[in-house]
Amino acid sequence: MSAGVQLILPPLRRTAADAERFARVVHAGQFDKAGQPYIRHLERVAARTERYFAAHFEHRLRRWDEAIQLAWLHDILEPDPRPFGPVTRERLEQEGFDEDVVVKTVFLGQPPSGGSYLEKAQTFAIWYSTDLHTLLVKIADVEDNSDPARLAHLPAETRARLEKKYGAALPVLKAAAERLGWKEITR
DSSP states (O other): OOTTTTOOSSSOOOOHHHHHHHHHHHTTTOOOOTBBTTHHHHEEEEEEEHHHHHOOTOOOOHHHHHHHHHHHTTTSSOOOOOOOOOOOOHHHHTTOOHHHHHHHHHHSOOSSSSSSSHHHHHHHHHTTTTHHHHHHHHHHHHHEEETTTTTSSOOHHHHHHHHHHHHHHHHHHHHHHHHTOOOOOOO
């Protein structure tokens, strides 16, 4: 291709299906605190994000796809041992994920250090105060992490600690989303 030629089609980009495939490989063999396959958490977060997104963004396919990618990738940077090494920002870029997805995945997976989980949630709510779809992914994640059915499998001390941790953060995140016009879906 000669210099100065404009592309007719956009460069290829990764999709939600690619993010799911990547997450399934990376998290294969991992288990959560309750001994359940870790991928189930990601499945629930992706499904919840999809429900929230469908209720608020009718015809924005690219934003939907990005939100679902984030749901699948939000914990991908955690330092658990993996057969092929840790997943880094550079690895996500090499795999072809869009820069926006990479940046948001990094922040979702590695929030600012120091401070309580509530303070991190407050920072997240400020940084993404105009980005409803990323807030919805974080809300879906915190809701799944604080789900009573999921917590019931944990020792009482761990359950109490997580209920306190996530219980304080969730209203902060939901308030930020509500300022952007989000209304919680009740069943």
